[in-house]
Amino acid sequence: MNKNHKKKVRITFYGGIDTPTGSNFLLETGEGEQAIRILIDCGLKQGSRICDDENWQTFPYRPEEIDAVIITHAHLDHTGRLPSFVRAGFAGTIYSTHPTKEIGLIMLEDSIRVLTKEAHECRREPIYNPDDIKNTQKIWKGIAYHESISFKNGISFVLRDAGHILGSSMVEFLIDGAKIVFSGDLGNSPAPLLKDTEKVTDANYLILESVYGDRKHPSKEGRKEELEDVIENSVKKGGALLVPAFSVERTQELLFEINDLVSHGRIPPVPIFVDSPLAIKVTDVYKKSGAYFNKEARYIIKSGDDIFKFPNLVFTFHHHESEKIAETPNPKVIIAGSGMSNGGRIVRHEQRHLPDPKSSLLIVGYQAAGTLGRELLDGAKKVRIMGEDVVVRANVIDLSGYSAHRDSDGLFQFVSDTADTVKRVYVVMGEPKASLFLVQKLRDYLGVDARAPKRGETVELDL
Ligand SMILES: [Zn+2]
Numbered sequence: 001m002n003k004n005h006k007k008k009v010r011i012t013f014y015g016g017i018d019t020p021t022g023s024n025f026l027l028e029t030g031e032g033e034q035a036i037r038i039l040i041d042c043g044l045k046q047g048s049r050i051c052d053d054e055n056w057q058t059f060p061y062r063p064e065e066i067d068a069v070i071i072t073h074a075h076l077d078h079t080g081r082l083p084s085f086v087r088a089g090f091a092g093t094i095y096s097t098h099p100t101k102e103i104g105l106i107m108l109e110d111s112i113r114v115l116t117k118e119a120h121e122c123r124r125e126p127i128y129n130p131d132d133i134k135n136t137q138k139i140w141k142g143i144a145y146h147e148s149i150s151f152k153n154g155i156s157f158v159l160r161d162a163g164h165i166l167g168s169s170m171v172e173f174l175i176d177g178a179k180i181v182f183s184g185d186l187g188n189s190p191a192p193l194l195k196d197t198e199k200v201t202d203a204n205y206l207i208l209e210s211v212y213g214d215r216k217h218p219s220k221e222g223r224k225e226e227l228e229d230v231i232e233n234s235v236k237k238g239g240a241l242l243v244p245a246f247s248v249e250r251t252q253e254l255l256f257e258i259n260d261l262v263s264h265g266r267i268p269p270v271p272i273f274v275d276s277p278l279a280i281k282v283t284d285v286y287k288k289s290g291a292y293f294n295k296e297a298r299y300i301i302k303s304g305d306d307i308f309k310f311p312n313l314v315f316t317f318h319h320h321e322s323e324k325i326a327e328t329p330n331p332k333v334i335i336a337g338s339g340m341s342n343g344g345r346i347v348r349h350e351q352r353h354l355p356d357p358k359s360s361l362l363i364v365g366y367q368a369a370g371t372l373g374r375e376l377l378d379g380a381k382k383v384r385i386m387g388e389d390v391v392v393r394a395n396v397i398d399l400s401g402y403s404a405h406r407d408s409d410g411l412f413q414f415v416s417d418t419a420d421t422v423k424r425v426y427v428v429m430g431e432p433k434a435s436l437f438l439v440q441k442l443r444d445y446l447g448v449d450a451r452a453p454k455r456g457e458t459v460e461l462d463l
Pocket residue numbers: 073075164185
């Protein structure tokens with residue numbers, strides 16, 4: 001195509017600005033009949049109550065004018081407004097990898113109960129209902145990594161492995177020979193199960209997440225050995241070991257690691273419960289997704305080891321099965337949601353076992369301010385659980401080598417791989433402090449044109 005007729009591409013940053021949640025970007029090109037409008041993610045703003053106006057607002061674009069939505073991964077802050085969007089009139093196609101579609105739908109269904117409860121508390125109708133999810137499912141198309149999808153006037157995209165959770169992807173657009181990459185959330189490779197985040201070396205524009213833009217993770221070295229020590233010590237003490245864990249990725253990573261420790265006789269026999277219906281459903285998706293795992297995990301599966309099945313592992317799906325865990329004498333290990341102890345079945349186990357000095361609480365993920373998990377991590381000696389004061393005598397252990405997000409250095413490295421070709425980096429999906437820190441670091445040390453866009457700002461890209 002003649003250089004003078006290069007298409008104009010506009011990106012509007014509707015969500016995921018000044019916050020890591022609510023990811024939502026619009027890419028537009030062409031005019032009139034030739035116009036194409038594609039959304040990247042349609043996420044729920046989290047950390048606030050569902051009743052907050054933001055999740056109820058009408059969409060800032062006309063749903064019927066959007067041609068497609070591309071979902072980077074299954075977390076609700078990237079998918080959670082899809083059912084409302086479909087209800088509001090979107091009739092195009094939703095694209096994602098197959099696991100993102102499957103886990104995404106499981107998570108949307110799982111969210112209904114909490115959303116409905118919160119909506120009723122503030123006398124509003126829930127933002128979506130099971131029918132909206134069914135209608136979302138009908139227009140959701142799973143595709144493979146690297147499968148090229150083309151739109152009407154020569155615009156195409158592929159998904160690349162982001163290594164964040166199962167099926168997570170970056171979106172790489174090819175428009176008039178220029179490459180525009182939306183990072184989605186990037187993984188903290190190497191991860192126990194997933195392949196490493198794919199390298200991007202020839203992007204012209206990058207829309208980059210910055211959840212941990214200003215932080216450094218502790219080393220991943222030795223995390224499995226630490227986990228081994230924690231389980232061993234807990235069995236020796238004869239208490240319960242509680243592990244609040246996110247239902248997607250963290251639970252499956254832990255099971256994979258524990259399976260390895262069990263198969264090599266590195267931990268004594270102890271009952272291990274996975275007490276979360278959501279985690280159990282998601283684990284079923286992982287069980288059939290071996291092709292998405294890294295070489296080591298695939299090798300172990302190929303050698304005949306079922307990584308999600310080992311002696312003494314018990315999945316407690318139904319409520320009555322969960323109740324029975326209390327009847328199993330200590331020592332035992334209980335992995336349950338929610339990952340920050342702000343709901344889910346873990347809370348009941350915490351109420352029971354935190355006063356016991358023989359028991360332990362193992363923190364394996366990020367704990368947001370204001371959550372019970374954060375209070376416990378910060379060393380609270382007394383907490384309130386389900387309206388009751390609970391004294392904390394259990395040992396609280398922080399094992400932080402398992403983050404699913406790249407840290408500041410990892411994000412910097414990701415950009416440096418494509419620093420030669422990139423014209424501008426838009427830093428998004430972080431608290432302002434994190435985004436601005438990363439912007440400055442990219443400018444100072446890589447000399448790239450980096451900036452943090454404002455919410456609702458539209459930029460025109462020079463292809
Ligand atoms: Zn995520």
